[in-house]
Each structure stands twice: as structure tokens, then as C-alpha cells.
Amino acid sequence: MDVLFMSRLKVYEKEPWYHFYKVLLQPPSTFDYLLVLLTPLANEQLIEAVGVQIDIELRREGSHNLTEVIRGDSFALPMVSEEIREKTTSKYDPMLEKLVNQVQDNIERFVNVYTKAIEGKITDSEVAILKTYIGDALWSEFSWFLKNQDNLNARRKAELIKKFVSIVFQRSTEAIMQVLWKRGVVLRDRNLPPTTLRLVWIPQGDNITSTGIYDVPESKAQLLSLLRAIMPGLIDFSTSVDENELVRIARLTLKLDDEYDIDTIMNLIGKLYLEPNEMQALLEELKGHGLPKKLTVYAMLSYILTKKSGHPSFIIFEGSTPVTIIYPAIKFEESTNKNGKED
Incomplete structure (x- = not known):
């Protein structure tokens, strides 16, 4: 069994x-x-x-x-x-x-x-x-x-x-x-x-x-x-070669194994896309859930992409190919958890 x-x-x-x-x-x-x-x-x-x-x-x-x-x-x-x-x-x-x-x-x-x-x-x-x-x-x-x-x-x-x-x-x-x-x-x-x-x-x-x-x-x-x-209209995805900069950062992170390099990427993401307080709060939440550092980077990028699109969005990989998932029927609000669940 x-x-x-x-x-x-x-x-x-x-x-x-x-x-x-x-x-x-x-x-x-x-x-x-x-x-x-x-x-x-x-x-x-x-x-x-x-x-x-x-x-x-x-x-x-x-x-x-x-x-x-x-x-x-x-x-x-x-x-x-x-x-x-x-x-x-x-x-x-x-x-x-x-x-x-x-x-x-x-x-x-x-x-x-x-x-x-x-x-x-x-x-x-x-x-x-x-x-x-x-x-x-x-x-x-x-x-x-x-x-x-x-x-x-x-x-x-x-x-x-x-x-x-x-x-x-x-x-x-x-x-x-x-x-x-x-x-x-x-x-x-x-x-x-x-x-x-x-x-x-x-x-x-x-x-x-x-x-x-x-x-x-x-x-x-x-x-x-x-x-x-x-489920048309509920879930969508893209494997387009026309990558946005967030996907390119995710691809770069995929190649990294050194924790110092991953820390550097995380700091750059914070400076480019997040307010200082927002960065600190997001990192504390992600670390509190015990995510490994590389997965933390992908979660950060997914959060930023979600804010940009207005809908829960996630960057994942199929092998080395990036896949962007979006839930167009769900509206993102600041109080919404990263998996689409209300806090």
C-alpha cells in the first residue's frame, strides 16, 4: 500500500x-x-x-x-x-x-x-x-x-x-x-x-x-x-522566451550554489524592488517559515511579480526553463498571503 x-x-x-x-x-x-x-x-x-x-x-x-x-x-x-x-x-x-x-x-x-x-x-x-x-x-x-x-x-x-x-x-x-x-x-x-x-x-x-x-x-x-x-480564466502560465527582468534574476539564481552569492542577489532584489521596511518584513516572514535561501529568492521574486501584475503570480522552473504562473481571477491585496490566502 x-x-x-x-x-x-x-x-x-x-x-x-x-x-x-x-x-x-x-x-x-x-x-x-x-x-x-x-x-x-x-x-x-x-x-x-x-x-x-x-x-x-x-x-x-x-x-x-x-x-x-x-x-x-x-x-x-x-x-x-x-x-x-x-x-x-x-x-x-x-x-x-x-x-x-x-x-x-x-x-x-x-x-x-x-x-x-x-x-x-x-x-x-x-x-x-x-x-x-x-x-x-x-x-x-x-x-x-x-x-x-x-x-x-x-x-x-x-x-x-x-x-x-x-x-x-x-x-x-x-x-x-x-x-x-x-x-x-x-x-x-x-x-x-x-x-x-x-x-x-x-x-x-x-x-x-x-x-x-x-x-x-x-x-x-x-x-x-x-x-x-x-479552468479557463482561473489559471494561466507562460514559458515565453521574452523574459522580464524578474525571470532573468530567477534564472541567474538557479545557477548559484554559494550562499554568499545568494545573499547578494537577495540584497539587490531588496534595493531594486522593495522599500526597506517591506524588505525586512518579507524576509522575516519567509525565514520564519524555514524556506531555504534559494527558494526564498524565488518567493521574493514571485511576491514582487504579484504586486506588479495585481494577481498572485509565481516563478518556477521546469528543468532550466522558467515558468510564470498567474491566477487572473484572484485580486492581490497587501493583506493577502503569498499563496492567495487571507492572513
Whole structure:
């Protein structure tokens, strides 16, 4: 089971501001990156977003008995305000819990009927149940497996059992996504084993009219392009070669490793773009959240770009390529936090 991701969510919740910038600039995965990109929009209640993760693990007990361990969790965006998290989970958890339970019921029913088939106690109606779960395309292979599994070595037998249970799991989770996409947008993490489903669901609302199931791309720019298409007017980005001076400073910082050089860049940014008191207050806030110095420079530049554009804006990198993200539907005010959240 993939517990690392769920553990990361708990860490993000404890220090949301710090991890917003940390994950924005250095995401452990594009799915984590997706959660960050949606955060300002959810904090401003322009969208709702909720995630689901379901894992299945098979354990053998004896020669015939199978035990399935299924864990399903729903989660709100971890870096939004606590109020938004509670509102989102209380609204959508009951529905999502029912969908997760359907997956568990399907797996348990399949394993129970499969066990009866091994023992030779299966009825015609139960054969039909197995065929429904496995599907016509693989039914011949599954039937052969039932008849010949005693002649297979333990490793091959375990591989086939896992394959068939994974198929039932995937067909069951596909049914979940079919329910969700009819009422909004499903963004699915495909960089996972077949025994894990992870997704974010964005329900339809005043600002979301799209529906559909989309795979989360592995590229930051591709993900931003997808979100821009799904949520026109809410998020935009640029990888233009016509860089402004703030982006050029960010590119220069990317090449620096010496802390003295980074300190020099920070001082120059302060002198060029910020009032002395403003510079001191910004640095104290950034350092108070424990950002590394290089990330502090990017955060400073993003803050300055936000002031210039009047909308929350962020400078990040895709490799060595600078990417500028902007949230045109959110107005920046001096009292607004850097991730679009009111202080």
C-alpha cells in the first residue's frame, strides 16, 4: 500500500505555507504539484477539490484462502485553510465513502466466489458473477487458471491471482470515476501500480463547467496547460522566451550554489524592488517559515511579480526553463498571503 503519499499530506497540513512554496518549486511528484496549483483557487472558494486514494493488498493464507486488505481515504487539499478543509470533507466525504465501500464490496465478493470455485462449490449464477467481474476478454484465461492452478508453481499461481484481482479492482475503480466525471473533472495519477487508485475530483460549480477524466501529465508545463483548458480564466502560465527582468534574476539564481552569492542577489532584489521596511518584513516572514535561501529568492521574486501584475503570480522552473504562473481571477491585496490566502 502506498502510505508515503498520505503521510506527506499530513506533513503538508502542519506547515501549509512552507510546503506550498517547497512543493511548488521542488515537487516530489506532479500529483503533489497539482495539489499546490489548486490551493489558491480553493482558498478563494473559486473551486472545490477533493482527493481519493484506494489501495488493495492480497495476502494468502494456506493453499486456497485469500485475504484482501483494502484501504480507502478521501482528502481535502492539504495546504488550504483548515476551514476550507473541514467544509470540503464534511460535504463530500459521505458520498466518497459510499463509492470506496462499493470497491471493497466488489473485491470481497469476487474473492469469496473465487474461493468457492476452487473448492468446487460454485453455482451457475456465481459463475456469471465471476464473468462479470473478469470480463469477456479474459474469461478464457481465467477459466483455464481455475482448472489448472493446482498444476502451477506457487510463484506463477500468485502472479495470476494478483493479475485477476487487480483487474477486478481496476474495473471497480473505473466505475467510481464514471460517477465522478459526470459531475465534474477527475484528474488521475497514472504513475502508480495497478492496485492503487489516486485522483483529485473538481466538482462542477460556478467556475467549473468541464467534465471528464484526465491523466495527470508528468511535465509541469503540460499539467498547467491541462488546468488552463479545464479552468479557463482561473489559471494561466507562460514559458515565453521574452523574459522580464524578474525571470532573468530567477534564472541567474538557479545557477548559484554559494550562499554568499545568494545573499547578494537577495540584497539587490531588496534595493531594486522593495522599500526597506517591506524588505525586512518579507524576509522575516519567509525565514520564519524555514524556506531555504534559494527558494526564498524565488518567493521574493514571485511576491514582487504579484504586486506588479495585481494577481498572485509565481516563478518556477521546469528543468532550466522558467515558468510564470498567474491566477487572473484572484485580486492581490497587501493583506493577502503569498499563496492567495487571507492572513
